[in-house]
Amino acid sequence: MSDPQPVTAAILVIGDEILSGRTKDKNIGYIAEYLTNSGIDLREVRVVPDVAEEIVGAVNALRARYTYLFTTGGIGPTHDDITADCVAAAFGVGIDVDPRARAMLLERHAEADLNEARLRMARIPFGAELIENPISKAPGFMIGNVIVMAGVPSIMQAMLDRVAPRLRTGARVLAETIEAGALPEGAYASDLAAVAGAHPGVSIGSYPSMTAAGFRNQIVVRGRDADMVAAARRDIEAAVARLHAAKG
Template identity: 60%
Template sequence: MTETPEIVTPKIVTAAMLVIGNEILSGRTRDANMHFLAGRLTDLGIRLREARVVPDIEETIIAAVNDLRARYDYVFTSGGIGPTHDDITADCIAKAFGVGIDIHPEARRRLEAHYEAGMLNAARLRMARIPDTATLIDNPVSAAPGFRIGNVMVMAGVPMIFQAMVTSVTPSLVGGDRLLSRTVLALVPEGAVAEDLGKLQAEYPDVDMGSYPAFRSGKASTAIVLRSTDKTRLDAASEAMYAIFRRMGGEPFENEIV
């Protein structure tokens, strides 16, 4: 008698991203950081479960930080740590954690080393204000550091600097089981495959399945994205999806496992 393979519960580590800035909500600036962060976290076995955008309003930022840090293993913020009056993220983080904030000696030293003599004015020195108990996140691009306090990573909004800060902090992050992915596509309308896809999902509850319709060469097509930490289960579900598409008269194909 053949036993059904046991479904192993994966180790899941979660994260959220908090994008801070009126310029994002107004449409003046397009956020370019979430895609980068999601990719890096996926490589580490960390699942980005939520992304939220909030304005430069103190009470809104504080509430969002406290909500997200209580529900996810990691929180990554972007924006609001520059030299101008509307850069209030550091102060908001300090209030969210109930700690003080002041010029951090090492942050000041880095800025002094970066700017020419006499160029470190009061506005730029604001970027050295770090909440008590926080540790610095390196910024090899423009010196002004981000910081980490608890499970919250606070970083700049400028994409080049944000990416450098993410790279600096990733060695300290602890991930879970890496999520593998396969995408099976066919020139079959989504409505035609929906019922069978629902049955397949019920058969493989441990494999995440998403359906994405599009037009290819003027014809309706459907891409089914399957994700799991268990390669054996992922392969089995993908092969079953192949069979479903073929029954519908489509010739399925797929991308590489990532």
């Protein structure tokens, strides 16, 4: 459902392997774009190790600050997969093998193969809703405003698709890009500051890059009001045109 007030979110990435560099995170960018397209403002991202007090502290801090907290990682079958236990501790609830989650695992594994390690993936905090996992069947879950998902990108993406319809969303952010070409940022920085001051309802960013054709700058205007975005864009285009003309 769409909300007239901004809907905010944070991401908590859990895992020693991310902090060591052994695993390169592929989830943050995907979730960020997904949320932006859904009208949810991503405001913060944290990465924490597989340390219970670090996870519990981050969960409690972020769930209190934002509309939603999305976590990735730490819900597998090994001893260091402690996310579910930490989320339960953060909420002050118990945790055990959930019959619903166990039934999901049985769609993939025979009863005889549901050993202690596999059953760790069916341990769900009391009161949580399950998030289906069509790929490997081990579910994620949602408790309060915390959405707990796998770290494997394909599984995380499938879980995100399943949980998205349950979430509140806000008005989508509109974005307009103005090509500044080879103009250096220093040439138009004061103009952007003036435009930003004249249009407080939008945000303006400058993004340099190197392309096959050489150096270029792009200026991006973002906002939820189409008229405000359009007005800021016109002022920036006028400033860029004037600076190009001055260069000859």
